[in-house]
Amino acid sequence: MELTGSALSYLLDFLCGRSMPDSGVEYPYRVSDGQRERLRIGYVADKDKWEHYDIVFVPSGFFDSEDYASEASLPTGPLPRIEGVPFLYGEARLERLDGCLAVYADLPASAFVLLSRYEEICRPSVRDGHGRFPGKESLLYRNGLIERALVDEYRDLVWKWAAGLGFRLPECRPGFGKIWLTHDIDAPFYCRGLRAFARESLKGKGVGVALRWACGPKEKDPYYTFDFFCRTDNAVARSASCPVQAVYFLKAGGTASQDRPFYNLKSRDMQGLISFLRAQGAVFGLHGSYSSGKDGKGCVQEKAMIEDALQEKTFRFRQHFLRSCEPSAFACLEENGLWEDFTMGYADVAGFRLGTSRAVRWINPYTGELSELILHPLLVMDNTLYQYMEMGYEESQACCERLLGEAYRHGGDACLLWHNSSVAEGPYPAAPVDWIRKLYADLCRELKSWQNK
Ligand SMILES: [Zn+2]
Known part of the structure; x- marks a missing residue:
């Protein structure tokens, strides 16, 4: 080759x-x-x-x-x-x-x-x-x-x-090149609509609560943690000495059970959410479905769906479950104008999957060609810490700090992935672990002070 x-x-x-x-x-x-x-x-x-x-x-x-x-x-x-x-x-x-x-x-x-x-x-x-x-x-x-x-x-x-050899070096002070605060919306709401209401009522958790979630303002839904993210992310952006961007990845299709719950991007709830996030300075990307992760082919239809719902071109991408099975799927993304991928972290372990903290253009290992596709290294996903690495708050915080410190030292990017559902507050349904919301807030606070070092 x-x-x-x-x-x-x-x-x-x-x-x-x-x-x-x-x-x-x-x-x-x-x-x-x-x-x-x-x-x-x-x-x-x-x-x-x-x-x-x-x-x-x-x-x-x-x-x-x-x-x-x-x-x-x-x-x-x-x-x-x-x-x-x-x-x-x-x-x-x-x-x-x-x-x-x-x-x-x-x-x-x-x-x-x-x-x-x-x-x-x-x-x-x-x-x-x-x-x-x-x-x-x-x-x-x-x-x-x-x-x-x-x-x-x-x-x-x-x-x-x-x-x-006597060369002068370009200036590269420690500091982040860019901070990406990213959120995958696997399930925008916990209990909206009649079907969800029926499901919750059958669980016997109280018809009144379920009715309030299902039919009241969407902002009362337990998974509606977007106020928290916008507040936290915008506070980082305000004190930043580098560009900071919040990105929400939205699902637009899929056929696998792992793609549930399916949601309609054109529904009133979703359109309201999209307008709210947009007004807060966030941008969007396609959260490619689990089923399209096998070979990337399903992304064509999903891209058309999300562009129709957002009424704008979409070029950012992250695969659901970080399920980018084969490198060849990247060729499919590139062909379809999904030029910026944010999938490149491992689900089972946090760290530098690509061996770099800097965004990099993909070189196709099958053909040796330089692709237009840009890979943004993902440092850490929330459930990697508590689910796959089975760590508690302190270990997780130390791990994230080491990774952020490494990116900072190299002038690289900091890219975090936190789900709206994992920072839901109790009493029911509680988040999978009770500290993941606090960890996000603490890391964002640290990002602010890091930038001012
Ligand atoms: Zn996902």
Whole structure:
């Protein structure tokens, strides 16, 4: 498999610190005869060509290997380290030549594997009951690296080597690039309409309460926690020194039982909710159904549905259950104009699924092409903490702080996912755990003070 020219140059750009054209971070540079010369970085085996570069990564043979896309191509055993930073391919060796530094640690291949979800195509039989690649099976988790933004550490190494060659470094102070406060609306309401009223009445919890929920103002429904989110999210935005955006992901279809409850985006309740959130500065994305997560195909119809209900173009996307089963589903998103994906965290473990805290364009591991699709790393989902990792408040808070701290240190993004239903307040129906609402409020308070550091 060969990376296309644009994919390779993007990958090298990313390793130099430039993730997006408008990220504001430029290459390391030096000034010669009054001209800025940017660091020349190459990925070339032919020694005769090395003189054209300041830093050359020597290919390890990963991309040319016959084992490409098979499990045999994945590293086994402890990972080698260069200057203390683990990498996946090549050797921990640097060679200083005339005016050029040759790096035998194959950081481009290592970064590619992490950023593209390559290991998931190598191990197609390793999936959980929902068809997802489990975080605990990942190279990063098994090597104790899931809480490290490893590819961002590769950038730091490149900068350190560039500085050693006399280059000046672009300014990159610690701080978040952007804060994404995101909410998946799996169930907008607990008990609205006649059917829900009947269900609750049969449970014997009190006809009066059920009647009030079902027929009273929607704001009285236990799952209507949107005031809390808007208040909390807008307080972060007000004190921010970086852009902050609240995003609500709405379902628009699906046929699986996991897609229940189905809701109608054009109903009066939902239209009222959408207007309210919009007025509060929130934006929307499509919450792709469980059934479309298998191969991404159902997203076409769902995109049309949500655009009709919102009366606007929708390009943000997150799969329900984080059920993005195969990397090939990304190609489907791209084809259909869903250009910004927010699914890339693991359900079973919080951390850096892509090995970076920065938004990154997807490189298709089947074809080597650079996609238009932008992947926004998801740091943590609420139920990952209490359901999958079975942690309590204190452990969860410490875990989130470590992850946010890592993103902050690398100038990356902070993306949190909290559901409206998980912060519902009692007495009935109570949230699954009673501290997840407090944790969100506490993390948001911390985000504010972090930004002002
Ligand atoms: Zn969901």
